[in-house]
Amino acid sequence: MRMCVRCDRITDAPVVVAEVHQNSGPGCHVYACRECAPGFPPVPDVLELFGGPYEGGRERGEREE
Numbered sequence: 001m002r003m004c005v006r007c008d009r010i011t012d013a014p015v016v017v018a019e020v021h022q023n024s025g026p027g028c029h030v031y032a033c034r035e036c037a038p039g040f041p042p043v044p045d046v047l048e049l050f051g052g053p054y055e056g057g058r059e060r061g062e063r064e065e
């Protein structure tokens, strides 16, 4: 079970849409649900999704955590 990086829903069929490589340790994967994955754009720097100006995934008004 993984959380979709786009819509913040938990999916039991996650699709890897990006890999994050770190210097200090093993990389991790970024997942999207099957609904979002087919249209997922290239993500040159996925860190922007979490710490940058991008505030996506909040339009649904749920799962504020």
Ligand SMILES: [Zn+2]
Residues within 6 Å of the ligand: 004, 005, 006, 007, 008, 009, 032, 033, 034, 035, 036, 037
């Ligand atoms: Zn999704």
